[in-house]
Amino acid sequence: MSAYTYASTDLISGRVLADNLPLTVQSFGMQLNGSGTLTGSLALNAEPAVNAPAVAALEPRRSVLWVLQDGYPVWAGVVWDWPDQGRGPGTLPISAQTIDTLWSHRLITDTIIYQQVDLFTAFMDLCRYGTSKQSSYISSVSPAATRTPAYLAMVAQNGGVARLVMPQGAAGTSGVPWTASYTYSDLTQISGAWQDMCASGNLEFAFVPGLDSSGNLAIFLRLAYLQMGRTAASSGYNLIYPGNAIDYGYQRTGSQSSNMVWATAPPNGAALQWQSAYPHGADPVDLAGGVYPLMESNVSWQGSWVVSQAQIDGFADGEVAMKTRAMTNPIVTVGAGYPRVRDIILGDATTLVATSPLHPPGPNGQPGLQQRVRVVGWTAYPPGPQQAEKIQLQTSAVGA
Numbered sequence: 001m002s003a004y005t006y007a008s009t010d011l012i013s014g015r016v017l018a019d020n021l022p023l024t025v026q027s028f029g030m031q032l033n034g035s036g037t038l039t040g041s042l043a044l045n046a047e048p049a050v051n052a053p054a055v056a057a058l059e060p061r062r063s064v065l066w067v068l069q070d071g072y073p074v075w076a077g078v079v080w081d082w083p084d085q086g087r088g089p090g091t092l093p094i095s096a097q098t099i100d101t102l103w104s105h106r107l108i109t110d111t112i113i114y115q116q117v118d119l120f121t122a123f124m125d126l127c128r129y130g131t132s133k134q135s136s137y138i139s140s141v142s143p144a145a146t147r148t149p150a151y152l153a154m155v156a157q158n159g160g161v162a163r164l165v166m167p168q169g170a171a172g173t174s175g176v177p178w179t180a181s182y183t184y185s186d187l188t189q190i191s192g193a194w195q196d197m198c199a200s201g202n203l204e205f206a207f208v209p210g211l212d213s214s215g216n217l218a219i220f221l222r223l224a225y226l227q228m229g230r231t232a233a234s235s236g237y238n239l240i241y242p243g244n245a246i247d248y249g250y251q252r253t254g255s256q257s258s259n260m261v262w263a264t265a266p267p268n269g270a271a272l273q274w275q276s277a278y279p280h281g282a283d284p285v286d287l288a289g290g291v292y293p294l295m296e297s298n299v300s301w302q303g304s305w306v307v308s309q310a311q312i313d314g315f316a317d318g319e320v321a322m323k324t325r326a327m328t329n330p331i332v333t334v335g336a337g338y339p340r341v342r343d344i345i346l347g348d349a350t351t352l353v354a355t356s357p358l359h360p361p362g363p364n365g366q367p368g369l370q371q372r373v374r375v376v377g378w379t380a381y382p383p384g385p386q387q388a389e390k391i392q393l394q395t396s397a398v399g400a
Helices: 048-056 098-106 120-132 151-157 190-201 309-327
Strands: 006-010 016-018 023-031 035-043 062-071 070-081 091-098 112-118 177-181 201-209 218-226 238-242 245-250 258-266 294-298 328-336 349-354 369-381 392-398
Touching: 006 023, 016 201, 016 294, 023 091, 035 048, 035 070, 070 098, 070 177, 070 218, 098 120, 098 190, 098 201, 112 120, 120 151, 120 177, 120 190, 120 201, 120 218, 190 201, 190 258, 238 245, 238 328, 245 349, 258 309, 294 309, 328 369
Parallel strands: 238 349, 258 294
Antiparallel strands: 006 016, 006 062, 023 035, 023 369, 035 091, 062 070, 070 091, 070 201, 112 177, 201 218, 245 328, 328 392, 349 369, 369 392
């Protein structure tokens, strides 16, 4: 069984507020390209002076809560809310979300233009812009009213994110150009611009806690073009039921799938309206031989400019793969043991091996299910008085 401890730091300064908080945590999780949530509670002592340091260390909006598994950080996020309902339970409920949610509270208040800029460079530029309102890609048409000295001085004082480490060198470039413009009057959330990059630019990202070269708590921005994580050969673990997996669900969402996707791109500053051309956007396996019925849908390219037919055709091909094969999303529950949270990298490929009434053994006793899957999210449940330790893995068959 793992040992979990909880610490907190100041979001802006990075100062340690508490190194061992007496929290009871129900669950915490992370997912690719999106936020994860922690829910827990602080036990309140009858003596107010005993409570004061821990309560102050969990101040909403300014406290970063860290989860350490066996001494290593596996989760970090901003304490946003106290969903408190009363004093009866004798606890203070805590709700925190991964650090990426901060950029949903930062807006693009200038006109920023990326013209054939590396995809990772543009992502990190928006990250820095959200903390400083400084960017070398700000257009000269940005209004002076949004860049007054007093406003910029306030952002310099209140906009920072301590302990954040950006990719450096070759890890900071993708080799993929990104063209997009964001107008000051739209007041676009930076997190929304990032989602455009994920949808149209095949980008994946995660803010991953760890230790820096000095052994201090840090949050590392991880970026990937097309796919993050390790291959099945290098991830080092398989998911076996019965075995290290104590349960699994085999979700299939045919009602949400499509095997023919038409992709379009609005002009968005370009001269032409683009649309994918058949057979691009069609799943050749799913539609072969009249086995599965035709199911059509459309997707729209957002955020950047399409400059070629091949670009919109490739977008349609990528989207149809997600809308057919991704209809199968196994949920795998792992008990205390291996892999631990600290052993899992978001995006990891692995093999799910299962034998059950849903997937009965083969004629020679071989497992009924042997499928390559990819970990796209996880939720951990630490051990507690009425809770056994477990990890619930969200997986997908796409890109594994």
